[in-house]
Amino acid sequence: MKHLIELSGIGKTYHLGKMRIPALREIDLTIGRGEFISIIGPSGSGKSTLLHLIGLMDRPDHGRITFEDNDTRNFTENELARFRSEKIGFVFQDFNLLEDLSLEDNIALPLLIKSGKNSLSANEHEKLKYYLDKLDLTARKKHKPKQISGGQKQRAAIARALIGEPALLLADEPTGNLDQQTGHQIIGLLENLCRDDKITMIIVTHDHNIAERADRIIQLNEGRLSSHPYPKKYLG
């Protein structure tokens, strides 16, 4: 297995009534294991669409996405869902926590979804405790999302994304709703956790300071990779 993910000839077009809006055009991209990649580009350039396709939340109109040598074109919707639960973690700009569940229930969701059971095993409890401690949320574990700060919410979202031990973590503007200082703390935390566990991380961001921390920066413009993927040292 050379790469974690391989995209070849990917295209995606949205339809708004009779109007066709191309979001991605002929994307070829390979992503290695343990890589930290930033995706940058102006609004509407297709960053989130690319992230959704890599995260197997959506299907391309054409082209092929290979994940750990599995051609995902042949996957059914339920197989894609199982793959997401086992291999991919998501962190969103809006945190996307379930408002009526406590923080610990939110964080435990991927484990419960993966096992299909109603409660956590002893091992899973240990894992939950580990991430609550690691992300400094133990004191807040019984709180509902509306009772905590934005930074704590995003830490909970990170814990939820990592608890399933994914091979890939996708973060869509994770600092967009946070102040600069908290944002940088969150990115630092994410980077450390992913590098420690050798998790591939792809982050969509508008913030060049954050983008520069990645091993590789991918720039999108009008649905195309504006240049070949290049390492951060060549940026600017």
Added chain:
Amino acid sequence: MYSKLIINNWKAQPGKILLVYAALTIGLLLITLLSTLNHGLKNFFFQEGQQSKLLRELSVKPAGAKLDLNIVSLLPQAQLTPTMIEKIKAIPEVVEVLPTNTINGISSVQISLLGQIFQTDSLLYGAPYELLDSPTVQPQTWSQNDEPYPAVISTKLVDLYNYSFAAANNLPQVTPENFLGSEVTILLNKSTFFDTDTSTVKQLKARIVGFSPNVKLLGLTLPLETINRLNQNVLNKPVQNFLDATVRVQSPEDLTKVKNQLEEMGLNVTTAEESLKSLERLFSLTDLALNIFFAIIILLTGLLISSTFLAKIAEKSREIAILKTLGLSQNRVSLLYLLEAGLVGLAASVSGIILALLFAIPLEFLINQSLQNLLNKPEQFFVFQFDQLLLLIIFSIFISCCFTFFPARKAAKLDPAEILAR
């Protein structure tokens, strides 16, 4: 996982879910009450009809005898002869032959009830004690030979009087106790409605000693021997033949064979089974009406369930998208909503049944109060059966899930990428 997510889901559209729960509960309450009442009535009619004794009985009439009540000609022209009775007794499967006869002349009766004297023409029948089969008639009273002669009336006659004649004419209702022990004056050769020769009128006394469901509806029934003796000694018109007979066979399996043999003898034969069939036809109509009513209730509550779950799903679409992103499969998203609907169905059906049980107690009391003088009535109007209630619960869950199927599929098909991009 499901329990927490279902509890989480319940918080969406709580008012509408409560409405669905209330509508389903009321629907199930009505369905339970009506079906248990229907069941109670069926039990009453069919158990009465299906008693093993009745299933071993045939009613035999001579060919050509169409009416029991024949005031004008006084006696049906065709009658069962003693020879025929002997022939019937000779059939190996026949256990008992219980013939009835009637007085050979016109008669009217006077009875004093609740301070009023009622006088009407009436047929007088004769029946053996074995036919009465009623605990209200004691064998020793039935065997009396002297005046006042023992007489029984049909239990159905009391009901007919109370719930049609008395109700229509604003007369007081009577109870069996009002009748029991009452003296009846019988005037043989006299009619209340047309002129008769007064010189031939004979006055007799009888006393009501009980009730029986097996005697003729209109008229007084006296012991068979008494009627024979009156025909011979008082009216001087002896009658050898019988009006009809009840034939009892060894077992219900013998019924068809004996019926065929009796019909070959030229007799008209009816069985309890045939009466039951007409009753079944009547109940199939009530079943149909109830089923239509139930279908309307189910359709209305079903539409409410569908619209509520569509609203819930619209409200929770972002959460569904998050769960799908985290790996919840389409099947499990569907299952989540089907489980929720099933739980609502379960809770509503259990509440509906509990309410029906609670409502049935005062309703049973009220019905019994209003029909307290009715002799032929079920011991229990609302009959709850465990398997029937279980079926209702399963049915309620099934219906809730059926009407949630489309909204649940819609939830499962939501595109998480599109929703989270909003």
